Amino acid sequence: MDTLSSPPLLKTSLHAVHVSSGARMVPFAGWDMPVEYSGITAEHLAVRTRAGVFDVSHMGQIEIAGKDALAAVQRISSNDAGRLAVGQAHLSGLLTPEGTFLDDLLVYRMASSHFMLVVNAANVSKDFAWISEQIKPAGEAACVNSSSRYALIAVQGPAARAALQPLTAVHLDDIHYYWFTHGEVASARAIISRTGYTGEDGFEIFVPPQNAETVWKALLEAGRPSGVIACGLGARDTLRLEAAMRLYGNEMDDTTTALEAGLGWIVGWDKSDFIGRAALLAQKSAGVDRRLVGFEMTDRAIARHGYPVVADGRTVGTVTSGTQTPFLKKSIGMAYVPVALTAPGTTLTIDVRGRIAAARVVPLPFYKRPTRA
């Protein structure tokens, strides 16, 4: 038993609801989180065809404010926050001087000199320490770890808007993709953001922790007629993989760069200096040696995180994520491979627990939601 050495798991404000609803709980990034409610497949399909509600309160929030907040964010975040209007958000990277990832994050521009960064649960302390230190040269700006002030509930899927709209006076159609607004949801003060990590339309709702249970139950109640169900982190992972959204710890870490991960679009190439810029520019001009690709297995097998990609008896790459996906019903994954092996159609061979299995490189994403009127 290692119970003496490991600290007790953290609990979100919805923990008791998950447990009493019969969710299967697992430790994740130091939190006791629901991995599944009715089953990953059922939840995954619900999000693709109706909608699902997720507790993602384990995500961290770090806020930066002050006269020079923009300069501070510009220094530590790879994307160009100067292009964000108040009420707008974007994906970005928190990079090392080598251009590799300390974390990925969403940057919300709350006011012209107030930003909220939403970071991965496992990285909150590391990110906060890094940011506190690194914004000092930027001028007058302070950062606060405000993670405990927010519960975060995601409602995702084609029926998400219909489930959320009855609970708020905010006209949801006016919130465009990657924009957010303030309002009330089920009488709770909320930030309503049209963002998500599933490849579907949907919203992420920041509410005070004491209101989380009310909002959670109201969403499920309002969504019941359209088949909206509670979902766990298992489906969140398979959904984001189908949509080819990168996951920190899998596709991104402190050994991989934004260029290798195919995330050049979250780099503000035209803005002035930021941490990692010189390294990325050098890599851009020299060219990358390896890149992230998507693959489909052509042999009957599932290639999972960490499995080696081999060629001529040598390990040449690594699978970052892989599963049998519930919606596409294919065995898919992503892997870092040498540039010579990145063209769609290229055959990859993967060591699946001692057995060699073939896969074919395919364009990303695996799944793109149909455009709806």
Next chain:
Amino acid sequence: MSYPADLKYTKDHEWIRISGDTATVGITDFAQRQLGDVVFLDLPEIGRQVSAGEAFGSIESVKAVSDLYAPMSGEVIEVNDALKNHPESVNQQPHDSWMIKVRVATPTEAATLLDVSQYEGLLG
């Protein structure tokens, strides 16, 4: 779900139906619930010799892979290929979804298997 009294069990959450010199092997309801949605089975060829405790194949859910362990030694004489196309039946009917049949080489190994009350005791 209650566990059938006519089956034997292992601490690795396999069930075994012994009939004459044939042992039919599957995984228990507890095991399928731990795995979640089963999407993939890797089962041995007919004729393979397995020893008790040896991995004879693997079972994968959306989120994880687990080895399948032979509860008794012997030769694999039948494989349930239908499961390859319908792995979900392991979730739906775990105690009817057999995976392999083994011609038992060492009948005394049966003494190491758990009966239903011992298995339910293990689950607590």
